[in-house]
Structures are given as C-alpha cells and as structure tokens.
Amino acid sequence: MAAPLRFGILMFPDLMQLDLAGPAEVFGAVPGAELHLLWKTRExxxxxxxxxxxxxxxxxxCPPLDVVCVPGGRGQVGLMDDDATLDFLRxxxxxARFTTSVCTGSLVxxxxxxxxxxxxxxxxxxxxxxxLLGAIPVAERVVRDRDRITGGGVTAGIDFGLTVVAELCGPExxxxxxxxIEYDPAPPFAAGSPEGAGPDLVAQAEARAKGRQEQRWAATRKAAERLA
Structure with missing residues (x-):
C-alpha cells in the first residue's frame, strides 16, 4: 500500500481563516491524505x-511532510522573526516535495x-x-517555480490547492x-483585483490597510536584514 500524502498547514494566532480553510478543504478531499494543522502547541x-x-x-x-503550506493574515508579521517557526519551516x-504558501504566507x-x-x-x-527577501514577485493567482508553489491573496487558496493536488495526483x-466542492466561481462584482476594482476602490482599500501595511513593511525589512 502506498504511503499517504501528508499535508501540513501552519496555524498561528491572527491568521486569515480562509487562507487556511481553502487549501485544507482541497487537500483533505484527496483520498487517504493526512492533513496536519501545525503550531508550537496544541492549544x-x-x-x-x-x-x-x-x-x-x-x-x-510533525511527521515528514509531502507539502508544507504557510497561510497569511495579520499574525504573519509576528512570524517574520519567530525563530521557532522559521527553523521548523526550513x-x-x-x-517536502513542495514548499508552498497562500497570501502573505509567502513573506514568511x-x-x-x-x-x-x-x-x-x-x-x-x-x-x-x-x-526584499530575494524572491521574484509575480502578479499571478498561482505561481509554480520548481518545488515552490505560491498563491495570491486569500481566495486564491482554492486555486492554489487544486494546483498542488494536480501536481501530486494528476489533473483528473x-x-x-x-x-x-462545487468550485465554480461567478462573483457578483469584477472587483477582486486592483485591475478590476479601479483606482478609487484601490485607494480606499490601501487607506484602510495603511497601519497594517506599515507594520508588514517594517517586519519584511527587518527579515531582509537578518537574511543579509
């Protein structure tokens, strides 16, 4: 009998729930898969x-994993210099066969x-x-580069999860x-990307997130200094 595929998704305080739930639903639907939700403790x-x-x-x-996945969310900022988490991911x-992320999990x-x-x-x-962290930013919903697969923001986690399953188990x-999971999206508005939303909505979204983004930039710059 073939060994089960083992998926591990990082779970941490202040994560964006949908960043985790989308891939988890997809990975958990693979027959015989093991899904591990990972943190320092089981609290x-x-x-x-x-x-x-x-x-x-x-x-x-944590057992050896075929796929390790990092979601994003506000708590991502605190993980940028969390040695226990960064050492575990390394x-x-x-x-792992694939090292992956969704949303701002790629910054981790x-x-x-x-x-x-x-x-x-x-x-x-x-x-x-x-x-700043040595990666090449790409404006795509899912990006595969060798054994790295990364997803865009939040809802891209489902597209990302299906891409990972296709790589491991085949397109069928x-x-x-x-x-x-009846994934057949037909959003009521074409506002799910900066290009579709237009400059006015983008400006509103950026203003709303200004404080959080300043913290995120600061954490990224600090991580870049550590890497250097």
Whole structure:
C-alpha cells in the first residue's frame, strides 16, 4: 500500500481563516491524505476574526511532510522573526516535495530564506515586499517555480490547492475535488483585483490597510536584514 500524502498547514494566532480553510478543504478531499494543522502547541489559537481554531500537530511531533503550506493574515508579521517557526519551516521544507504558501504566507517563507531566486505570488498589497527577501514577485493567482508553489491573496487558496493536488495526483484527481466542492466561481462584482476594482476602490482599500501595511513593511525589512 502506498504511503499517504501528508499535508501540513501552519496555524498561528491572527491568521486569515480562509487562507487556511481553502487549501485544507482541497487537500483533505484527496483520498487517504493526512492533513496536519501545525503550531508550537496544541492549544487553540484565535484567528483574525476572533474565533478559535485547534492545531492537530506540534512542530516537535510533525511527521515528514509531502507539502508544507504557510497561510497569511495579520499574525504573519509576528512570524517574520519567530525563530521557532522559521527553523521548523526550513526543516520541513528540506524533506517536502513542495514548499508552498497562500497570501502573505509567502513573506514568511521568504523570511526563512526559502524563496531566494524563486518566482512567487502574494497578496497584491504586499507583493512588492517579496523582492526584499530575494524572491521574484509575480502578479499571478498561482505561481509554480520548481518545488515552490505560491498563491495570491486569500481566495486564491482554492486555486492554489487544486494546483498542488494536480501536481501530486494528476489533473483528473484535482478536477474531482473541484467538482466535489462545487468550485465554480461567478462573483457578483469584477472587483477582486486592483485591475478590476479601479483606482478609487484601490485607494480606499490601501487607506484602510495603511497601519497594517506599515507594520508588514517594517517586519519584511527587518527579515531582509537578518537574511543579509
């Protein structure tokens, strides 16, 4: 009997729940897959919406993974110089078939030194920060560069997850998962990207996120100094 595919998704305080839930739903639909939600302890952590989620595996107990995935969210800023998390990601990545992320999770991979020379995606507001960490920012919903697969902001996690499953199990397996979760998006507005939203909405979104983005830039610059 073939060994099960093992997916590990980082779980941390103040993560964006949908960054994790989209890929988790896709990965968990792979027959026989093992899905590990990873943190330092098994104590519940509060996501950015304020409700609690429970890790299933600690860094210390985590088995070898086929896929290691880092979601994003406000808590990503604190992970940029969290040695325990960055060291775990380096160890897990060394044995994984794919090292991956969703949204601003790519900045955490970058802070761990795992995206140097790789093309990578990120949330549109933070994409340019990847260059400080040695990565090549790409304005695409999902980016694969060798054994790195990165997704854009938040909802791109489902597209990203299906891409990972297709790489591991083939396109037909990914299509079955897509059909099972009825992923057939038809948004009511064409405002899901800066290009579609237009300059006025983009300016409003950037103003609303100004404080958080200043913190994120500061954390990225500090991580870049550490890498140097």
């Amino acid at each position: 519940p952590v509060a996501n950015s919406a304020g409700w609690r989620m429970v890790p299933t595996t600690t860094f210390a107990d 160890r897990a990545s060394a044995g 991979l970058g802070a761990a030194g795992l995206l140097r020379g790789y093309r990578a995606a990120c949330h549109w507001m933070s994409r340019d920060q990847l260059a 397996a990914a299509k079955l998962v897509q059909l099972g």
